[in-house]
Amino acid sequence: MPAFAPTTRLETHEVTNQPPEFAGRNLYETDLAFREGVGREGGAWLDAPFSALGAAVGSEQVLEWGEQANRFPPELVTFDRYGRRVDEARFHPAYHQLMALAMEHRIHDIAWAADKPGGHVGHLGLLALFTQAEAGVMCPINMTYAAVPALRTQPDVAGPWLGKLIGGRYDAPLRPIPGKAGITVGMAMTEKQGGSDVRANSTRAHRLESSNPRAYRLVGHKWFCSAPMSDGFLTLAYTDRGLSCFLVPRLTPDGERNTIRVMRLKDKLGNRSNASSEIEYHDAYAELLGDEGEGVKVIIDMVHHTRLGTMGGTLGIMRMALAQAVHQVSGRRAFQKTLIDQPTMTAVIADLAVEYEAAVALSLRVARAFDAEDAAGRAFARLSVAVGKYWLTKRNPNFVYECMECHGGVGYVEETPMPRLFRESPLNAIWEGSGNVIALDILRTLAREPLALEAYAAEIAEARSADHRLDAAATDLLDRLAKRVPAESDARWTAERLALVLQGALLVRHAPPAVADAFCATRLGDEGGRSFGILPGGADVDTIVARQRLEA
Structure with a gap:
């Protein structure tokens, strides 16, 4: 919180009916679905580093660094003042502070330095947390993480590099x-x-x-x-x-x-x-x-791991957009009710929350697959990271837009974080393989690695008989894939259905019944709409929304 509260009494009126400052909260401890997923997929050992980073990135200082780093972008310096060629991008100090913070919290190497299961869950989750404060610095951090498998193919060349990467601190010069x-x-x-x-x-x-x-x-x-x-x-x-x-x-x-x-x-x-x-x-x-x-064989491992980071970055953008929306509608009243308690707004927030919880479950399960040492687990990781990247990044822009609309006109103003989040929202769908590239990659994996589909089917089987809509969707999908690899014209349909069925299976196993039922009814059944906020009449929206209303 600022040292001195801003003046609320102006010459013509008193400022009322506005939410308090957002900063000053632990972005990990106030995210129940994320905390549950990290513990389930990564283990209790991650709770301490996640809580530490959650407090840091939710602070007023770090959120301000994020704004500054984007308000003052890097500049290219081709020559120094003496005419010597330097070819340098020079950054605002906030960028360097953010990079130092990210490496201090081991986002770049926790997956490689931690001698315990869940390291890649640590990477994805910490990256998602940090993205809530600032997304751009996660590009070099994620690439540094992802370079390790490619570097390890040539130890005589890469040995000194790996020695400075794993355990290293930010050192810009x-x-x-x-x-x-x-x-x-x-x-x-x-x-x-x-x-x-x-x-x-x-x-x-x-x-x-x-x-x-x-x-x-x-x-x-x-x-x-x-x-x-x-x-x-x-x-x-x-x-x-x-x-x-x-x-x-x-x-x-x-x-x-x-x-x-x-x-x-x-x-x-x-x-x-x-x-x-x-x-x-x-x-x-x-x-x-x-x-x-x-x-291609060497660098594909790097691409495989950077795709995991695009999922984490997308998850972080979704979370900050939703948290800002919940904060706004919880702090504003209209027509004698707090906005979040207006039935139409409650339905919007509940539907957004269901989408976010499904993204959490999918992302963290995919991250755990990166720790697999067996052939089936590795095949599942190759398929599921492409599926997850395709679907989450496709959903993200409209998700962020809907969160922006919850603010009304102020959400379109640059003083809020919403425009920056909206500009970030399409990016992860484009880099590390755009939608068509990823969808076709999924088809290639299905054609070349039968074990990938077997592992996927085994994951879905864990949720059999829990929800009739999930069972019907899973049976239809797996029957189609058993007959033949889909044609290229069906690549996007295949990617979408693989994602939705997997999300449904994870939610019915791990999420509260209210969340899982709403997801299966609207995403796998025929009770949803083409925009957020359309839920079946019997949806337990109060329970769904309550999971998003944790105090800082």
Whole structure:
């Protein structure tokens, strides 16, 4: 809370009927569904780090950093004042404070440093919590986390990097890796002519005459290079043997700036605190990860893990939007009633709450699958993360819009967090594979890995006979998939039904009956509408809404 309350008595009127300040709450402890899910899927050991981060990101200071980092986005500095080439994105101090806080709370490495089950639940959940304060810094944090599997394919190259990544702290200045307290890792894959079709890339890699057999020079461009101030990047380039994966450091082994030219920063709709750039490689030094021609195989593990982060980021945006809506309608009265107690508004909040609880259950279950060591568990993770990313990110923009409408006109004003949340809401559906790419990837997984569908069916079977609408939807879906892999024209239908059936199965097993029944009736049955706020007459909206009305 501010040190001094603002003046409420103005010259012409007294300010009344407004909610109190939102800041000053623990964003973890006030989120019952999330707390339950973290404990169930990750374990009790996560409660302490989650509570600590929840208090931090709900503070007035950190929420203000989030606003500042987006109000003052990064700027590209191509040359220093002496005319020397630097190619740097320079950030507002709030950005650096947020990055330091994120790494202090181990979002980037909890999955790899924690020697216990639930590490990936820790990553997704902490990322979701932090996103509520600021989404942009989670891009470099999530990529740093996701780089670990790709780096581990080549220990002789990546050993020093992993030693600084796992257990590392935020250390922004550019200097050689051995002297840093910690590092971040970015990604540069797509090119103008190819986009998601990385095999259309034209960047070339040429072996260097060097004692290091993995040393190459790269020539080409990247249309999207996320977080260009990272210490290094995973990138794709062609050798004579095919598309290959490389680690490109910002400093060469002799300590010179690598010849990575930052051509411009993207002027994005949202995610403005985060620098997204276009770059060119001018004989840039790089080291090969894995075998030549196996680049997609190496980097796909990074993409697999970044997709988990897109689910976490989406969950965090949804939660903050819903929390702001509940806060607003709980603190305003109209027509002699608090807004949240007006039946039509109650139905809207209840429907949004059901959507959020389903997103929580799906996200945390998918995260737990990333800890699986058996073949079936890994196959389920590959399928379910694509399913989850597809569906949650598709639902997110309309979800945030509906939360914005709960505020009335003030929700459209930049002084509130709602416009920033709305601008963030489409992004996770676009990067790390847009909707069609993800839906087609789901079809490929179903075709190439029968074990993935078997694992999915086994997960659904745990909820059999709990709800007749779920049973009918699951039987229809699994019968169709047993007959054949769907045609590409049915890819989006398949992704959507896989997600809804899995969400329904998780809710009937783990959520309160009021939540599960409302979900199955409206998402799997025929009692819902095409917008939020349409629930069957018998829905227990009071119980659903009560789970969202926890005090700070």
